[in-house]
Amino acid sequence: MNYFNYFTEIEEEFVKRRGSHILVSPLDWSLIETWQQRGIPLHVVLRGINTSFDSYDPGARRGRRINSLFYCQQEVEAGFLEYCESRVGGNRTADESNGDGLQKAKGISDQGAPFSRESIIAYLAEQRGILTRLCEVHEADPALAEASNRAVRRLDEIISDLRASAVVMHERIETDLTMIEELLLQGLRQSAGADVLEELKREGDQQLRAYRKGMEAEVYEQTRNNFVARKLRDRYRVPRLSLFYL
Numbered sequence: 001m002n003y004f005n006y007f008t009e010i011e012e013e014f015v016k017r018r019g020s021h022i023l024v025s026p027l028d029w030s031l032i033e034t035w036q037q038r039g040i041p042l043h044v045v046l047r048g049i050n051t052s053f054d055s056y057d058p059g060a061r062r063g064r065r066i067n068s069l070f071y072c073q074q075e076v077e078a079g080f081l082e083y084c085e086s087r088v089g090g091n092r093t094a095d096e097s098n099g100d101g102l103q104k105a106k107g108i109s110d111q112g113a114p115f116s117r118e119s120i121i122a123y124l125a126e127q128r129g130i131l132t133r134l135c136e137v138h139e140a141d142p143a144l145a146e147a148s149n150r151a152v153r154r155l156d157e158i159i160s161d162l163r164a165s166a167v168v169m170h171e172r173i174e175t176d177l178t179m180i181e182e183l184l185l186q187g188l189r190q191s192a193g194a195d196v197l198e199e200l201k202r203e204g205d206q207q208l209r210a211y212r213k214g215m216e217a218e219v220y221e222q223t224r225n226n227f228v229a230r231k232l233r234d235r236y237r238v239p240r241l242s243l244f245y246l
Contacts, residue, residue, distance in 0.1 A: 005153065006036050013046050013179075014069055017053040028069040040080045043157055043176045048076030050179065086167040115246055117168050121159055123246045128155040130239045131184075138191075144236065147187025151180050155241075170243065177241040184241075188232040200228045 010032050011024050024032070035045055052072040066072075115123075135148045158176055162168065189197060204224040205212075212220055233240070 005150075006042055007032050009042055009150065009154075010035075010045055010049070010069070013049050014072075017049060018066060024069060031069050031073065035076065038080075040076065041083065041157055041161065043154060043161075043179075044079045044083050045076050046179055047172065047175055048072050048079045050175070051075045051079070082169070082172075083161075086165045086169060087161075088166055114170060115243060117162060119246065120168070120173065120243065121162050123243075124155055124159050124162075124241075127239045127241055128152055128159070130237075131155070134236070134238065138236070141191050143190035144187045147184050147190075148238075151184050151241075154180050154183075174243050177243065181241050184238055185229055185232070188229075188236055188238060191236070192232055197228065200231050203231070204228055 007029070014024060014028075032045075049069075049072045052075045053066065055075075056066060056071075131148045131152050135145050135152065138144045138148070154176070158173065162173075192200075201224060204227040207227065208215075208220065208224060215223070232238070239245075
């Protein structure tokens with residue numbers, strides 16, 4: 001991934017989580033450049049940004065907002081340390097000629113896990129193939145084509161890391177896949193347009209009418225959003241990426 005894409009992905013994730021459009025500062029740009037020069041993978045940085053916002057307590061800070069990427073630096077560094085530790089021994093065993101050492105080392109690390117390394121790689125490669133074809137089918141749709149291309153690049157990075165790592169961290173992978181699904185969903189919303197979204201919301205209201213009185217407002221809103229998201233994925237044939245669907 002080139003520098004422009006690396007910077008853009010990080011900037012967009014930060015702006016999205018912050019909740020208002022504020023461009024990153026030249027100092028933040030320098031921090032991103034440092035992360036790239038040190039070889040911190042994009043998905044590690046994005047995960048660190050999301051973890052930082054998830055743990056942020058505005059009440060404890062008297063309403064002060066996160067205005068700089070430097071607030072996320074510690075989580076990014078912690079994530080990168082975990083990333084490096086997970087790869088210890090991975091490259092060394094991968095070079096063994098007969099492959100027995102690789103299978104033994106990876107078999108131990110995957111022992112007791114819900115999904116094996118091989119099954120996850122095969123699953124993500126299949127979803128990547130579907131998204132690649134989607135890029136071609138919807139080439140004339142800028143929003144969906146861009147989102148699909150970005151998702152493919154992120155999946156490439158995750159698959160590459162899985163092949164090189166000595167340890168498979170399923171929860172971390174799931175977090176990365178959730179972010180990619182949200183990226184795709186954002187592209188679907190832009191592609192569908194306001195009229196289609198309103199139509200799907202009305203359909204969701206109709207479907208949920210009988211249950212609305214017994215639901216909290218927040219639960220109702222989330223359920224309707226999930227309904228709309230499912231309809232959009234079905235309409236454009238966009239696959240789910242979560243390991244839940246493996």
